[in-house]
Amino acid sequence: xxxxxxxxxxxxxxxxxxxxxxxxxxxxxxxxxxxxxxxxxxxxxxxxxxxxxxxxxxxxxxxxxxxxxxxxxxxxxxxxxxxxxxxxxxxxxxxxxxxxxxxxxxxxxxxxxxxxxxxxxxxxxxxxxxxxxxxxxxxxxxxxxxxxxxxxxxxxxxxxxxxxxxxxxxxxxxxxxxxxxxxxxxxxxxxxxxxxxxxxxxxxxxxxxxxxxxxxxxxxxxxxxxxxxxx
Numbered sequence: 036x037x038x039x040x041x042x043x044x045x046x047x048x049x050x051x052x053x054x055x056x057x058x059x060x061x062x063x064x065x066x067x068x069x070x071x072x073x074x075x076x077x078x079x080x081x082x083x084x085x086x087x088x089x090x091x092x093x094x095x096x097x098x099x100x101x102x103x104x105x106x107x108x109x110x111x112x113x114x115x116x117x118x119x120x121x122x123x124x125x126x127x128x129x130x131x132x133x134x135x136x137x138x139x140x141x142x143x144x145x146x147x148x149x150x151x152x153x154x155x156x157x158x159x160x161x162x163x164x165x166x167x168x169x170x171x172x173x174x175x176x177x178x179x180x181x182x183x184x185x186x187x188x189x190x191x192x193x194x195x196x197x198x199x200x201x202x203x204x205x206x207x208x209x210x211x212x213x214x215x216x217x218x219x220x221x222x223x224x225x226x227x228x229x230x231x232x233x234x235x236x237x238x239x240x241x242x243x244x245x246x247x248x249x250x251x252x253x254x255x256x257x258x259x260x261x262x263x264x265x266x
Contacts, residue, residue: 139166140177173220191225
C-alpha cells in the first residue's frame, strides 16, 4: 500500500491518481514531474500537537477547512493523521468503542447511525444519516442539535414538540434561497413543527399576511362561557 505520493522521494498526502496535489497538477498539465519545494512541509500545521503538513492559513488541510467553515478547531481524528487519504474503514472506526467517524459533524457515532453508500470502499457512508439528510441545508446534525437546544427542544413558534415523533423542520428565508428544501446555511431562521412550517408556507412567508391573519382571528373569535358539567 502506498503511504504517500508515488513520485519518488515525495511523501506528501495523496490527492488523486496516486500523486499529491502538486505532482497531480504537473501530471494533469502534461509537464515533467519535478521535486516540489519543502517550504510548506517544514512549516507544519499550527494546531497544537498536529503533525500534518501545512496546507493553507498556517494549518493542515483538515484544520484549514474548520477555519474556513467557522467551526471550532478540534484535533484531527487518528485515521486522518495517515499520509494517505485513502485509509481503510477500520481506521475510521474507534477500536475501543466500535464507533465510526462522521466526516460532517466530526464525531464518533454508533454504526447504525450510518447509511449505505455504494460509492465507498466498505459500502457505508462517511457521513451519518442525519448529516446526509441535512446536507441540503448546509448544516450538520451537531449544528441542528445545538439550534434545537437553543429553542428549548420545541418549535420556535408554537413552543410545542412535533407530533408523531417527527423531527422539527429546518425553516429558512426563501428570499435568500428560493428552493423549498435547500439553504445556503446562513438564512436558517429556526426549527418548526410540521403544522407551523406548513402554515407560514401557505401564508407565503409574509409577515404582513401573518399579522392580518392574527387580527382576523382576534376580531372574529366569540367569547364563550366554560361549559357546565352536569352531575
